[in-house]
Amino acid sequence: MATPPPPQQGRYPGPGPHPHQAPFPPRDGAFAPDGTPQAPVYGAYAPRTPEEGAYGCRVCGSLPVADTTVYGHQGMVVLMRFLSRRGPFCRDCGLRIVRDMSAKTLWQGWWGPLSLFVTPVVLLTNLAPWGRLRRLGPPTGGAVAPLDPGRPLWRRPAAVAVLVPMALVALAFPVLVLVAVVGGDGKRAPLAVGQCVRNAGDWRDQDLRVTECGSVSAEFEVTRLLDAPGVACADGEYIARLEYGPGGRTASCLRPLR
Secondary structure, three states: OOOOOOOOOOOOOOOOOOOOOOOEOOOOOOEOOOOOEOOOEOOOOOOOOHHHOOOOOOOOOOEOOEOOEEEEEEEEOOEEEEEEEEOOEOHHHHHHHHHHHHHHHHHHOOOOOOHHHHHHHHHHHOHHHHHHHHOOOOOEOOOOOOOOOOOOHHHOHHHHHHHHHHHHHHHHHHHHHHHHHHHOOOOOOOOOOOOEEEEOOEOOEOOEEEEOOOOOOOOEEEEEEEOOOOOOOOOOOEEEOHHHOHHHOOEEEEEEOO
């Protein structure tokens, strides 16, 4: 009778698990087709839904996961670089990756003519994986601890350093319009006979502003325009510069009100 060959070194007998490979526990409520509880799965996770994929989180091995891809962008003046990290990811690891790559894109992605247009698209594209990851439950059953999601994007210095100047640029135009409206209130050119003005500057650098004649700030009244030969201002009157007359070529006579 022949004797069986001795077991080979480095091999393990039987169909069971490797002696150095711990089984992953079965998922709650998981049953085989015949109704019996599902047996432990060795070397991979047993997914409960198609969303979880064939394996757990790519980073830590936890479930549940979302099979999604996170994008980043780097502008390098003339060149550009597209970045991506593909899942599946659990909630915590995925949020950490989305926040890190989006924060780096916010301050690295604008340095190039084409990158100015690509960077906003990349940031908006990351909203989809961010929303899917946020809807996942807490990660469990991983081989290692999940990543710390970290601070939200709007609380990170790299993102704030870019968002603040962008906000200032966005507000610059309406602020300039408001300053022009408020600062230009009371200014009219050319001056007309009968109007009252005040001089916000000195006579070497006139800054004539139209105001109500009954106002306490009114200083001069426009009496005539020097628009014809022989026309002159009366004694004691001042002469406004040409730029305050019709066409910017006519002087005006200003009578002091006090």
